[in-house]
Amino acid sequence: MKKYIMALDQGTTSSRCILFNKKGEIVSVSQKEFTQIYPQPGWVEHDPKEIWSTQIGVAAEAAMKVGATTENIAAIGITNQRETTIVWNKKTGEPVYNAIVWQCRRTAPIIDAIPEDMQQKIKERTGLIPDAYFSASKIKWILDNVKGAKKAAQAGDLLFGTVDTWLMWNLSGGKIHATDYTNASRTMLFDIKKLCWDEEILEYFGIPKSMLPEVHPSGYMYGNTAVELISGEIPICGVAGDQQSSLFGLCGFQKGDVKNTYGTGCFLLMNTGKKAIESKNGLLTTIAAGRSEKVDYVLEGSIFIGGAVVQWLRDEMEVVKKSSASEKAAKLVDDTEGAYFVPAFTGLGAPHWNQEARGTMVGITRGFNKNHLTRACLESICYQTHDVIKAMEADAKCKLKSLKVDGGASNNNMLMQFQSDIVNTAIERPKMVENTALGAAYLAGLTVGYWESEEELKKNQKIAKVFTPEMSKKERDMKIKGWNRAVETAKFWANME
Numbered sequence: 001m002k003k004y005i006m007a008l009d010q011g012t013t014s015s016r017c018i019l020f021n022k023k024g025e026i027v028s029v030s031q032k033e034f035t036q037i038y039p040q041p042g043w044v045e046h047d048p049k050e051i052w053s054t055q056i057g058v059a060a061e062a063a064m065k066v067g068a069t070t071e072n073i074a075a076i077g078i079t080n081q082r083e084t085t086i087v088w089n090k091k092t093g094e095p096v097y098n099a100i101v102w103q104c105r106r107t108a109p110i111i112d113a114i115p116e117d118m119q120q121k122i123k124e125r126t127g128l129i130p131d132a133y134f135s136a137s138k139i140k141w142i143l144d145n146v147k148g149a150k151k152a153a154q155a156g157d158l159l160f161g162t163v164d165t166w167l168m169w170n171l172s173g174g175k176i177h178a179t180d181y182t183n184a185s186r187t188m189l190f191d192i193k194k195l196c197w198d199e200e201i202l203e204y205f206g207i208p209k210s211m212l213p214e215v216h217p218s219g220y221m222y223g224n225t226a227v228e229l230i231s232g233e234i235p236i237c238g239v240a241g242d243q244q245s246s247l248f249g250l251c252g253f254q255k256g257d258v259k260n261t262y263g264t265g266c267f268l269l270m271n272t273g274k275k276a277i278e279s280k281n282g283l284l285t286t287i288a289a290g291r292s293e294k295v296d297y298v299l300e301g302s303i304f305i306g307g308a309v310v311q312w313l314r315d316e317m318e319v320v321k322k323s324s325a326s327e328k329a330a331k332l333v334d335d336t337e338g339a340y341f342v343p344a345f346t347g348l349g350a351p352h353w354n355q356e357a358r359g360t361m362v363g364i365t366r367g368f369n370k371n372h373l374t375r376a377c378l379e380s381i382c383y384q385t386h387d388v389i390k391a392m393e394a395d396a397k398c399k400l401k402s403l404k405v406d407g408g409a410s411n412n413n414m415l416m417q418f419q420s421d422i423v424n425t426a427i428e429r430p431k432m433v434e435n436t437a438l439g440a441a442y443l444a445g446l447t448v449g450y451w452e453s454e455e456e457l458k459k460n461q462k463i464a465k466v467f468t469p470e471m472s473k474k475e476r477d478m479k480i481k482g483w484n485r486a487v488e489t490a491k492f493w494a495n496m497e
């Protein structure tokens, strides 16, 4: 009998389900978008029930497409949008409020009010730089603003979960209230070294411990789906936040492995092994997906504007018709004629952290045309990635060996070649583009013995194309120097009175 692994990939804009076979190939996919709720500028919510209904809907559809029944699914793995916060009533299963999405900025004042010594404790224990992005202040907001919520929480009637927890709770008919280390490490409430909820931080935010889920490794037997739900029990045994899941799907199991996902933004993760490195360069420290209680750690750096700069070229500047056309346009010119574009539309993230910086174009000469602009935009993605990698190398005190890539913009050959030139490292682009879902499937499949070991998974990996550096050291150094000056110009502009 054919057996598949089912990956539930619950993202920010859509719920997806993918079935994988033993070779790690996609057998079936189903996807459904759901409603984005914007109650006020800067606020973002999802309806938890819609998250659940779309997710269970695509699961049924993906199975149906290949005629798979409960017996054909060996295990379920879950990967999810991280940090998004849901609070529900333990007895009724009813959410007390909409899910507050990671992008939501409503709790910025709660973060601004954190005293210096508490900020320091949060950084040391959770590995995160205090921000409204993480779950802690979102839970506090719900308890402070939803009528009766605080009382109910204190009485032990409310449960908190990130999206993985909410899905497991529903899949198990309310039996499982758990999360994994990767998701817990993004709540800003979890001590990533002691691997437990931090009582002092919980107390500071006024969050009763009874609300919090149990925490286990990403590959772990969490429990089974409820029989009444899908007429049969399927083990749920892989859970990881999307970025950590993608690193696992790309077989980034070893210390020193680095991946970059080139999506709307870019997410870089470096596996630093058993050591939780405290960044001196504005990176975050979180937990890697794994199967052991002895966890591995990662350094994480995100770039706000990655592929989004290509969207801007397409939608606002109307310089290219499709994102993919940027490759051909950029190849029509040899270089940018010495010009640079810093796409700091919403400030600069790691390692610069400048909220006021704005998009800056420098070094334009008379011959500069739209193809040079396209090239400068693509190159800016590579320079920003370079800056994060340099910060990672400095923090981890090791050199990048190779870069694993995925995400929509990684299909651009010009971008990948320039990236390889600028970081002076080989880039292997895998055939598989669905590494986030694959990571969750791998975690679940390893746990039930569907796959035997990480080594077997590595054998599954098919490389579509390898990019190796072709640029001379002199040229690379000169280009990076120019980029650094462009970034300084962007900051200078922002900091002028």
Ligand code: ADP
Pocket: 262, 263, 264, 265, 306, 307, 308, 309, 310, 311, 323, 324, 325, 326, 327, 407, 408, 409, 410, 411, 412
């Ligand atoms: P997300 O998951 O963030 O929605 P995707 O992984 O789907 O992102 O990638 C989409 C992003 O990649 C878009 O910003 C798009 O402009 C960019 N993109 C897609 N294909 C290409 C390409 N061939 N060249 C450059 N950018 C691309």
